[in-house]
Amino acid sequence: MKKNYIFIALMVMALLPATAQTAINFDPTSTEGTGWIGFMNVFETPANGSGYVFGSGWGTVDLVVEDNMDGSVTLKPNRLNDTDGFWQTGNLTGNKIMDATYYLEDDSLAGTSITFNGQVVSNTLDDSTLDYPITYEAFIKVFAPDYSSFTSYTYDLSEGNFTITLAAAQSAVGDHIQYGFNMTGPNINIDMSFDAAYDALGGITIDENSTLSLESSELNEFTVYPNPTTSGWNINSTKQINSIQVYDVLGKQVVDLNPNSNEVTIDTSNLISGIYIAKINSESESKTMKLIKK
Template identity: 40%
Template sequence: MKRLLSTALLCLVTSFASQASAQVNVGVDASDPWLGFMNVFELPENGGGYVFGDAWGVPDLVAEFTGDDLRLSPNVINDPNEFWYQNTTGTAPDPSNPGGPGQRGNKNMAASMYIQDDSLLGENVIFSGNVNAHSFTSAHTTTAFIKEFDGAFNLLFSSTMELTTAGAFTISLEIDDIPGNHVQYGFETVGENVWSTDVAPFGSISIDAVAAPPTPSFGSYSQNFESVGLAGTDPTALASGSEGDIQPGSDGKHGWSTFVNVFDGSDNYKFGYGTNPAPNEDPPAGFSQVVAGQGAGGATDQYLNAFSDYGCCDLAEPTQQGHGNGTDMVQTNLFQEYEVGSDDVGRAIEFSFDIKLPGGDQAANALGASGSATAEMFIKTLDPNDFSETGRTDVDILTGIAGLNDATWTNHTLNFAITSDMVGDVFQFGIESTASNFDPTGVFLDNLNMGDASSANADFNGDLIVNGEDFLTWQENEGSTGALADGDADGNGTINGLDLAVWQAQYGPVPQATASIAGVPEPASAALVLLGMVCLGGTRRRVR
């Protein structure tokens, strides 16, 4: 079975991998030729079975444009027949009481309003828009979709997002370049049919007719702290970010920020404060300072000292004691922050840094010198509405960084994948420490670099093309440890979703300027003919 899957993937990529997919942005435009299709199902309590499907006019779905605004509402059926309505008196069935206002619908309607554009074959399609208002009850849902069908309109692949609140949305799908396939994007509204006079209580959804423009990439960051003012001489140097940031649209001085969460001794959340500009002060002012003398590039180089907020918190206030009561856990975050844009989807990000523990006369301040404090270097994304984490990769500084000591600097790299569901999220990278009772947390950092993973490589079998064969290698070893030949694209020794993200980003021929091509034979023409014959038996799409 594995050999058949491998052959199918190889067929697909051999035929089409030489054609690089272009990103095509599509949206909601009233002037486009929108189509309608209705699939009708029994209610769940009646088994939920499929009844029929047919092309319907867009107004019959119900969907309508008002200027640049698209409004989707529950489907209306004004036919009292018991096929469409549960004829009841009160809650009891009553065939003599025909359907009409107030009667519950008897079918589940899946109304699709869509654009079919087969010119999108072979492209990376990004569908975006903006929900202006959402008042649907739980009885109805609307989902944005991109779908790829075969020539007989059997669904092959799709990307979907249920639209549950007001705000922008973006989904993407890489479409196969297979002649005869079909591409559709649009909206599906699902729920029971209602009588025309009963529509209002069920609500509706309103969507911008103009797609939300893509937000820019957040670029990269590099910092060695050599041009940052020292602690005690320039208290705002870290907050102003005097070097490193190249975020598009910024002034080049996007700086470091802080946020603190405080938990009681049972790990229950108590309170938090921030986001605030990072200070550049000596302890116990809290968080961070730029100092000189032990930098990674030489004895006089500058570096960042990161530590807990030992000023936390007001000892006169019983609910806000932090370090002072000996049991509260103070979680201190020092970070750079950006917004994930649609242009960032598919990026494999790496965050590399030099790190060491304080030594000499500062050894007592080092993380782990005493007490039970912990600290992690991290990359994460957060929902901008409630700041819950939507993605994270991290490393425990004391247990996860090989060779960490207080005498020499050690380099470490974190990797992170940007996916389409992260567009609009907050992107952060930095250090997080958790400590109580003034336990030492000092960590020295230098030469921080965040950007695209230039060293990542998803050509696991070394054949100069990132394709289905490489995906199979990753799939067979996911969750284990290994090297490049086992599917470890980012070189961290673990085979996981980060490596899959690199495979997605690098899919296609390896640039020959950086690849050795000696000893790679051209396949014999007879083998190509045989491969083409095998491909007629079926294909399997590359995973996105």
């Protein structure tokens, strides 16, 4: 009888469907989930203490995301159409740091295996004339059911095709799945006298992935949570992390660690609120990630 039970169990397992992988190729006209929407976290500049001001839904035109009407979009530095001194300084570099996210949320993907694919057609961003740098990335984010924390799987937006992979085990039903793009930097003065300087900052043009490679990039193997945080960042890697340097937005190093481990926690108790850049190094690769301290 025992052998029969085993045989029946094997038959049932054979009838179960294999876990399918959903390949999502970037399409700015997609209406899956929420469709493409915007969110902005606003911070004071480092000169004003770098504190968190507020976060809210945001129009994609004001992020700035330009729809090229050919299946591609261009991500550009934020340039809020508001002349109030809350946003502007009178100079090219404005009075706030804008953490702009252009994304789609589709909770039906929770607990499944997915890839987010796209192509960076061109990347001409040049922040050398600004007081503070611009950072950018493509991502898949897995938010907790109450949005209290998230894990981010990211890819630096150098030119060429990209693929970000999320395994089924890396999320669960009830989580919120977002994928898209992030650009963080200072608000640019809206005055017409700065139009030429704004155009010179360039942008990043994103289109569909022309090869749809399903190979996971080495750059996807680092994860960080919670982010934003109030106490500390946990960083995990499938490979040993040799060193981590964390810099504030002015380029000052505030953390220097040599964990030689796959897991490390960065204590933020001595850091002020704001945006930080972490450079994470293993034996075979280097990864830059944006970190937020509330």
